Amino acid sequence: MERCRVEIRVAERRDGFDLLMAGRTILSHRADRPALAMALGNAAVEMYRGNFRIEDNPADLVTPPDFVIEGDSVTLSDAAGLAARLTLADAAITVELLRPGYDRLHLFFHAEPGETVWGGGEQMSYLALNDRSFPMWTSEPGVGRDKSTELTRAMDESGMAGGDYWNTNYPQPTFLTSRWLAVHCGSTAYSVLDFTDPARHRVEVWAAQAQFEIFAADSPAALVGDLSARFGRQPPLPDxxxxxxxxxxxxxxxxxxxxxxxxxxxxxxxxxxxxxxxxxxxxxxxxxxxxxxxxxxxxxxxxxxxxxxxxxxxxxxxxxxNPYLAVDGILFEEARAEGHFCLRQDSDEPYLVDFGEFDCGVIDLTxxxxxxxxxxxxxxxxxxxxxxxxxxxxxxxxxxxxxxxxxxxxxxxxxxxxxxxxxxxxxxxxxxxxxxxxxxxxxxxxxxxxxxxxxxxxxxxxxxxxxxxxxxxxxxxxxxxxxxxxxxxxxxxxxxxxxxxxxxxxxxxxxxxxxxxxxxxxxxxxxxxxxxxxxxxxxxxxxxxxxxxxxxxxxxxxxxxxxLCDEAQASGLPAQRPLFLHYPDEPALFAVQDQFLYGADLLVAPVIAAGAVSRNVVLPGIAPWQDCWTGELVPPGVHTVAAPIGRPPVYYRPDSGFAALFAGLAEVAKA
The missing domain is CATH 3.20.20.80 (Glycosidases)
Structure with a gap:
């Protein structure tokens, strides 16, 4: 499925310029608030059993205020000369740092007051990313993932294994906003999505060049569909x-x-x-x-x-x-003989990784x-x-x-x-x-x-x-x-x-x-x-x-x-959906992450708190929902509902084509 390409255009202002797409401001550059910063990186990386400690001590930060617009490109400079170039093509912005050795790129995207941000790949702690920064680096997510807990502290002490809210197996430098825009950074280098400034979304990339694809749609469902088409759709699950x-x-x-x-x-x-x-x-x-x-x-x-x-x-x-082979296994010797392992930098020997009391060679997937x-x-x-x-x-x-x-x-x-x-x-x-x-x-x-x-x-x-x-x-x-x-x-x-x-x-x-x-x-x-x-x-x-x-x-x-599989193939919509995906005019839903829509017709509010026998449930829209277990019609709004063991709150749309199927859940659950 081809996405409809909308061009990005440059609009020169009295003291700067804006990048616009589909009538929305993407990036805003002013002399006193440049849209780009750059520096010389000085990184230190340590890995222990899939847990990483990554630090940087960058030098010579440059925030070039001056600009020249030439067709579809903008060149940024300061008193020391040329600094960077932004080139616009095919709904994308390519940023290139022009000074030798500079390899820390920061691009600042425009944000509107109250704008909500999502994305970042598979995030475990927060659906709405506002007010936090998220490094994009695939790793073990950690055990505990909360620096205030005894478990996390103990795991940190035993091998950097506690993790934090941003650690994830699956990061992705893509974010969506409630203006129904999305930005995707095409680099695989270490990067950071930083949403701590309510006026600007900062993307940091540890590279001298990066491309940023911009997506614009009229609704979150259309935006998600565009992203699905961009990255590739999964085959339907088999029966x-x-x-x-x-x-x-x-x-x-x-x-x-x-x-x-x-x-x-x-x-x-x-x-x-x-x-x-x-x-x-x-x-x-x-x-x-x-x-x-x-x-x-x-x-x-x-x-x-x-x-x-x-x-x-x-x-x-x-x-x-998994893509590793233990040194004491039979396949290890075959893989070594045929050159299938990543190698040490100082020899032609396989690079071995400690996976917790046993060492493995890393299959070279390149x-x-x-x-x-x-x-x-x-x-x-x-x-x-x-x-x-x-x-x-x-x-x-x-x-x-x-x-x-x-x-x-x-x-x-x-x-x-x-x-x-x-x-x-x-x-x-x-x-x-x-x-x-x-x-x-x-x-x-x-x-x-x-x-x-x-x-x-x-x-x-x-x-x-x-x-x-x-x-x-x-x-x-x-x-x-x-x-x-x-x-x-x-x-x-x-x-x-x-x-x-x-x-x-x-x-x-x-x-x-x-x-x-x-x-x-x-x-x-x-x-x-x-x-x-x-x-x-x-x-x-x-x-x-x-x-x-x-x-x-x-x-x-x-x-x-x-x-739902058929829908995923046709439109790119996932099976489990945040409530705002179908109710974008209700901002109160933007940060709801403890319940979900299963398709458009079923709403599931699992009990995820120890000892809870009730919970608050948000029913969106203007029409009533039907309780799967009792058949009761419940008006939209926020309700405190009973949720005893064995009866999690689940509701369906009475006008759904699957209403009869949903109504049968109570009998199945009883059997």
């Missing part, structure tokens, strides 16, 4: 993936016995996901996997036959892979032969050819900044590109077997352009709790923010993942996560990093019945999810 829950078990051959117990309890099972198919490794962090992507014949004997038997019962099998090898040898022969229908395509954030890459690129600029290359390799493997739109891999890492390759996101490794910045609620913010920049489908580890320092799952958390996961396009459970210390969905009859119940709710909604 099997939306027709029940994907059960995550990592218990070797015993996983098949446990599956039978879920089926006996009435669980609608779409797939069995066994991430331990290649073996396990016990570490102080918990139960990890053996990173040598071949099936463990002792842990899973007769796996191809098992997979075929499951598929005959209508159940798919899924595995796990090398075509290596991408082909991994797609064919690992994802093709070892996984797809034995019958797998998908996998978790994990990691992608760990490219160090001091490696030597086959294509000669600067690792500081390749780092953010790495998840996109990783997504491309996975998509290549699926396509090579004619399985696009049938086999589904899901990723947590991303950057601009991953949308064209990755069919499904997952929200990463939440802590097993209700905490504000790392608990269950962050998966809603993740889905909504990622959806605004072109990712149609997202889901989470039902039950959470990270259990550290005595933080373990509660029965309440497990139930509330089921209630949330049932209203995502894919429902998938996870046993977590410490499965033996945590509750599982088959730990008690009550939890087993809970998971079964909500899996049936999820399966019941499959016709509606198919409709």
């Amino acid at each position: 099997w993936a939306i027709g029940g829950a994907i059960l995550g078990l990592k218990d070797g051959a015993r996983s098949f016995e446990r599956l039978d117990a879920f089926l006996k309890a009435g669980t609608a099972v779409a797939g069995l996901w066994c991430e331990d198919w290649a073996g396990i490794r016990e570490t102080s962090f918990g139960r990890r996997l053996f990173w040598d992507w071949r099936r463990d014949r002792q842990r899973y004997p007769d796996l191809p036959e098992r997979i075929a038997a499951l598929q005959a019962r209508g159940i798919r099998f899924l595995g796990y892979a 090398r075509v032969e290596t991408r082909d090898w991994f797609a064919e040898k690992v994802l093709g022969r070892e996984m797809l050819d034995i019958g797998m229908s998908g996998w978790m395509a994990d990691f992608g954030e760990y490219l160090p900044t001091d490696v030597r890459l086959a294509d000669g690129s600067n690792p500081m600029e390749a780092h953010n590109r790495w998840p996109v290359l990783w997504g491309e390799v996975n998509a290549q493997a699926v396509e090579s077997r004619g399985r696009t739109g049938d086999a589904v891999f899901f990723m947590r890492a991303g950057f601009s352009g991953v949308q064209a390759h990755c069919p499904l996101l997952w929200a990463g490794d939440q802590s097993v709790d209700f905490t504000r910045h790392d608990g269950i609620g962050t998966v809603i913010t993740a889905a909504l923010s990622a959806g605004l920049v072109g990712n149609a489908y997202s889901h989470s580890d039902c039950g959470g993942y990270t259990s550290m320092l005595g933080n373990v799952r509660t029965e309440e958390l497990m139930i509330r996560w089921c209630e949330l996961a049932a209203f995502a396009p894919v429902m998938r459970s996870h046993e977590g990093n410490r499965p033996d210390e945590n509750l599982q969905y088959d730990s008690t009859p009550e939890l087993l019945n809970c998971f079964a119940r909500w899996s049936r709710v999820h399966a019941h909604l499959a016709p509606y999810v198919r409709h």
